[in-house]
Amino acid sequence: MPDSLSTTSVPLPLLDRIRAIVGPKGVIEDASEMRRYTVEWRDIYVGRVPLVVRPASTEEVSAVMRLCYEAGVPVVPQGGNTGLVGGGVPHEGGNEILLSLDRMNRILAVDPVGYTMTVEAGCILKTIQQTAADHDRLFPLSLAAEGSCSIGGNLSTNAGGVQVLHYGNARNLVLGIEVVLPDGRIWNGLRALKKDNTGYDLKDLFVGAEGTLGIITRAVLKLWPKPKDVATSWLAVRDPAAAVEILSGAHAASEDNVTSCELMSRQGVEFVLAHLPGTSDPLAARHDWYLLLEWSSSRPRREGSASMAERMEAYLADCLERGLVLDAALAQNEAQAQAMWKLRESHSEGQKLEGPSIKHDISIPVARLAEFVGKGIAAMKQVVPDCRPVPFGHVGDGNLHFNCQSAPGQDKAAFFAQAEAISHAIYDLVTSFGGSISAEHGIGRLKIDELPLYRSEVELDTMRAIKRALDPKNLMNPGKVVRI
Amino acid sequence: MPDSLSTTSVPLPLLDRIRAIVGPKGVIEDASEMRRYTVEWRDIYVGRVPLVVRPASTEEVSAVMRLCYEAGVPVVPQGGNTGLVGGGVPHEGGNEILLSLDRMNRILAVDPVGYTMTVEAGCILKTIQQTAADHDRLFPLSLAAEGSCSIGGNLSTNAGGVQVLHYGNARNLVLGIEVVLPDGRIWNGLRALKKDNTGYDLKDLFVGAEGTLGIITRAVLKLWPKPKDVATSWLAVRDPAAAVEILSGAHAASEDNVTSCELMSRQGVEFVLAHLPGTSDPLAARHDWYLLLEWSSSRPRREGSASMAERMEAYLADCLERGLVLDAALAQNEAQAQAMWKLRESHSEGQKLEGPSIKHDISIPVARLAEFVGKGIAAMKQVVPDCRPVPFGHVGDGNLHFNCQSAPGQDKAAFFAQAEAISHAIYDLVTSFGGSISAEHGIGRLKIDELPLYRSEVELDTMRAIKRALDPKNLMNPGKVVRI
Numbered sequence: 001m002p003d004s005l006s007t008t009s010v011p012l013p014l015l016d017r018i019r020a021i022v023g024p025k026g027v028i029e030d031a032s033e034m035r036r037y038t039v040e041w042r043d044i045y046v047g048r049v050p051l052v053v054r055p056a057s058t059e060e061v062s063a064v065m066r067l068c069y070e071a072g073v074p075v076v077p078q079g080g081n082t083g084l085v086g087g088g089v090p091h092e093g094g095n096e097i098l099l100s101l102d103r104m105n106r107i108l109a110v111d112p113v114g115y116t117m118t119v120e121a122g123c124i125l126k127t128i129q130q131t132a133a134d135h136d137r138l139f140p141l142s143l144a145a146e147g148s149c150s151i152g153g154n155l156s157t158n159a160g161g162v163q164v165l166h167y168g169n170a171r172n173l174v175l176g177i178e179v180v181l182p183d184g185r186i187w188n189g190l191r192a193l194k195k196d197n198t199g200y201d202l203k204d205l206f207v208g209a210e211g212t213l214g215i216i217t218r219a220v221l222k223l224w225p226k227p228k229d230v231a232t233s234w235l236a237v238r239d240p241a242a243a244v245e246i247l248s249g250a251h252a253a254s255e256d257n258v259t260s261c262e263l264m265s266r267q268g269v270e271f272v273l274a275h276l277p278g279t280s281d282p283l284a285a286r287h288d289w290y291l292l293l294e295w296s297s298s299r300p301r302r303e304g305s306a307s308m309a310e311r312m313e314a315y316l317a318d319c320l321e322r323g324l325v326l327d328a329a330l331a332q333n334e335a336q337a338q339a340m341w342k343l344r345e346s347h348s349e350g351q352k353l354e355g356p357s358i359k360h361d362i363s364i365p366v367a368r369l370a371e372f373v374g375k376g377i378a379a380m381k382q383v384v385p386d387c388r389p390v391p392f393g394h395v396g397d398g399n400l401h402f403n404c405q406s407a408p409g410q411d412k413a414a415f416f417a418q419a420e421a422i423s424h425a426i427y428d429l430v431t432s433f434g435g436s437i438s439a440e441h442g443i444g445r446l447k448i449d450e451l452p453l454y455r456s457e458v459e460l461d462t463m464r465a466i467k468r469a470l471d472p473k474n475l476m477n478p479g480k481v482v483r484i
Numbered sequence: 485m486p487d488s489l490s491t492t493s494v495p496l497p498l499l500d501r502i503r504a505i506v507g508p509k510g511v512i513e514d515a516s517e518m519r520r521y522t523v524e525w526r527d528i529y530v531g532r533v534p535l536v537v538r539p540a541s542t543e544e545v546s547a548v549m550r551l552c553y554e555a556g557v558p559v560v561p562q563g564g565n566t567g568l569v570g571g572g573v574p575h576e577g578g579n580e581i582l583l584s585l586d587r588m589n590r591i592l593a594v595d596p597v598g599y600t601m602t603v604e605a606g607c608i609l610k611t612i613q614q615t616a617a618d619h620d621r622l623f624p625l626s627l628a629a630e631g632s633c634s635i636g637g638n639l640s641t642n643a644g645g646v647q648v649l650h651y652g653n654a655r656n657l658v659l660g661i662e663v664v665l666p667d668g669r670i671w672n673g674l675r676a677l678k679k680d681n682t683g684y685d686l687k688d689l690f691v692g693a694e695g696t697l698g699i700i701t702r703a704v705l706k707l708w709p710k711p712k713d714v715a716t717s718w719l720a721v722r723d724p725a726a727a728v729e730i731l732s733g734a735h736a737a738s739e740d741n742v743t744s745c746e747l748m749s750r751q752g753v754e755f756v757l758a759h760l761p762g763t764s765d766p767l768a769a770r771h772d773w774y775l776l777l778e779w780s781s782s783r784p785r786r787e788g789s790a791s792m793a794e795r796m797e798a799y800l801a802d803c804l805e806r807g808l809v810l811d812a813a814l815a816q817n818e819a820q821a822q823a824m825w826k827l828r829e830s831h832s833e834g835q836k837l838e839g840p841s842i843k844h845d846i847s848i849p850v851a852r853l854a855e856f857v858g859k860g861i862a863a864m865k866q867v868v869p870d871c872r873p874v875p876f877g878h879v880g881d882g883n884l885h886f887n888c889q890s891a892p893g894q895d896k897a898a899f900f901a902q903a904e905a906i907s908h909a910i911y912d913l914v915t916s917f918g919g920s921i922s923a924e925h926g927i928g929r930l931k932i933d934e935l936p937l938y939r940s941e942v943e944l945d946t947m948r949a950i951k952r953a954l955d956p957k958n959l960m961n962p963g964k965v966v967r968i
Contacts, residue, residue, distance in 0.1 A: 191918055482684075
């Protein structure tokens with residue numbers, strides 16, 4: 001069995017046979033051309049492979065996998081290479097093949113009546129969103145990397161984003177998948193069924209497995225009615241507890257049409273305002289906490305019935321009266337709504353431009369979110385007293401990006417030397433809240449050694465048993481999620 | 485390895501040790517008392533066990549499982565014994581232990597703010613529904629057996645019901661579970677998290693596994709806002725194609741508040757009217773096809789805004805004009821709504837009282853539902869020309885109970901002799917539509933030998949690999965779902 005971290009090279013005859021399967025367009029071997037596949041986009045990992053293979057069909061993926069399986073060569077599947085935990089990046093040893101799905105990027109079918117779309121795994125998320133919109137439908141997965149991430153990667157990581165609250169995460173947006181197994185066999189689970197109780201839920205096992213059990217090659221996605229009446233507001237709120245309360249009441253006030261509810265702190269917003277050109281504060285005064293609230297209805301505005309904006313306004317007036325909301329700006333047009341979203345979606349960029357930061361993608365039960373924010377900030381400051389906490393995220397999911405920005409001008413190396421202590425302080429607290437150390441980004445390579453600290457031996461052991469059962473040679477994206 | 489169909493008996497010392505763990509209240513050994521556990525409720529299977537064990541806690545379940553694992557004795561877990569495929573019924577050989585969860589029936593916690601409820605697996609579904617309602621919340625799982633089925637069984641079978649359209653099936657109603665593994669180890673996955681991407685999705689593997697991978701002992705359920713404004717109508721519709729079109733438009737017209745959309749044929753309704761006292765036809769004239777449509781909003785009716793009933797009425801007027809709806813009755817009060825639901829929910833009883841029938845629980849892509857109904861009826865009649873097809877079910881899920889009633893006065897044995905031919909005709913058609921031979925009931929014992937005919941060898945083999953990995957001795961509800 002090959003050790004994924006060894007420097008054993010891939011046998012040359014295997015490379016020849018792979019070239020023969022996929023043809024000249026299907027391989028990249030030039031070192032500089034390979035970099036966009038082998039280097040993690042934030043330069044955290046720099047992998048090395050002899051060859052990037054880009055199959056054009058499921059059959060080609062299958063043939064390549066079969067060869068690698070027989071030769072005992074590990075394969076790293078990759079979508080848009082936008083992941084945040086190194087799940088799609090090869091190791092440094094040069095003994096793995098990188099298999100990119102980027103040539104399998106076709107929309108295969110759209111069924112607006114049945115509310116489904118069938119796509120190849122390499123389809124860019126944005127293309128899927130736009131195709132749905134062209135058919136008066138919505139594919140609700142929405143996240144910062146949507147212009148370059150692929151649906152195969154989204155499914156393999158069970159991606160989250162800003163509309164999980166209403167539509168669920170990627171797992172909930174897919175009806176069926178096709179998977180090439182580690183030995184090259186093809187599982188056709190490409191079913192467009194809302195209900196199917198014929199045995200174990202294989203689909204949900206491959207979704208979120210980060211390519212360690214097989215390669216998702218095609219998918220039948222669910223579509224929703226396209227929103228016709230959207231209200232967006234930017235709120236200054238009393239505190240995180242108020243944010244939870246505002247959301248709790250918003251469900252009924254909007255008739256279950258809350259599609260986003262994003263919490264931000266002044267600190268995070270300030271980084272955006274300072275570094276991103278063209279951004280401005282929608283409110284006159286400074287406030288400590290903000291909420292971006294969006295309600296969407298699939299029913300067009302009509303005479304004699306209150307629009308979403310009118311209903312939201314009425315609800316916010318009530319929240320102002322109760323002291324939950326301190327000030328509010330309701331977007332008057334699409335441009336204003338987009339400007340509010342820009343403040344939210346530039347949070348990562350704002351932090352990056354401000355300087356070094358240590359990131360956490362955690363979740364806790366929604367009801368305890370406010371309590372966690374207070375204790376989490378205190379825990380962070382106990383380790384690094386002058387750090388600048390930047391908590392933000394998805395209130396309805398109990399999912400916070402609980403980041404820690406270095407003090408202005410602090411030495412980068414000295415700051416990162418504290419990374420482990422900060423992360424463990426946060427993760428220990430998360431665990432005491434019954435939470436998760438990876439709400440939406442996954443485990444990949446980044447958290448593979450953290451997972452055993454925060455999940456039970458029984459849980460890890462069950463995962464390992466599944467991994468061994470489906471990938472007995474440990475050739476499928478080894479060294480990610482779980483070690484066997 | 486014991487053969488589950490052999491007549492090897494369970495070692496007596498093991499029974500003594502089990503008695504010692506659970507005490508006198510925890511065992512039933514009297515043959516007549518055991519019958520309500522060992523006999524399938526429709527008398528399709530009559531199992532035999534030396535002992536029914538009824539643990540009072542997860543720890544007792546764990547201790548019993550450990551003993552049985554060491555002794556190599558198979559265990560059949562059981563909830564309310566209301567399943568439709570024999571998944572919870574022991575075999576005839578007498579070499580299995582039946583483990584009932586019926587003493588573990590406590591509600592452990594209700595969190596209305598976080599919209600969760602934590603329960604033991606033996607909790608009766610109705611109790612859970614009522615507890616949610618007492619807290620102004622909704623637990624949306626709703627099905628005919630709700631007064632006696634248990635949540636552990638609902639989760640183990642990934643139960644469906646009449647509100648899947650809006651809320652999803654049981655899989656979508658649970659955040660976390662606790663499972664006792666075949667060797668007695670306890671997996672605590674009892675997390676109240678909306679998002680958690682820390683490794684493989686174990687929860688969804690145990691949900692729907694019909695007790696063949698472990699025993700679900702506790703669960704954290706999701707709650708929803710309680711509906712405050714509900715509109716129910718009974719419609720005569722042009723045909724099944726019209727039903728699909730009515731539902732398709734209803735999403736937007738109701739602002740995504742369609743909670744049920746149930747199709748029935750005149751034949752099924754007639755059996756109910758003929759055999760169930762106190763039922764009556766809501767409409768004056770006879771029609772071939774009916775639809776029960778329900779819209780529910782969590783926002784109370786208020787001045788100046790159209791109620792659900794008003795909106796539904798406006799939409800139905802439009803559907804009447806377009807010839808989709810032929811006649812309609814809108815429930816004016818709760819009693820009228822219940823009377824409409826009684827016509828739908830008594831369908832199984834009506835058929836039972838009418839005489840023998842052969843049942844199918846199938847699903848197909850929603851967009852092709854009408855086409856399937858036509859071809860399915862033709863396929864049935866080709867095998868048994870004078871049979872009476874009774875198709876009914878959940879339009880939004882593409883899930884039909886596609887039943888076949890014998891001709892009046894037909895000999896029972898002669899009718900059932902044709903069962904396999906009828907079922908295969910239907911299942912072959914389902915497969916040609918990319919459908920499922922078990923949409924919500926599961927595989928259990930009833931369909932274990934059908935599954936390999938309608939699912940690929942790759943799929944079966946992957947299921948077997950998982951079963952072997954998690955239950956290497958094949959002691960966990962053997963002979964159900966998949967054979968290894």
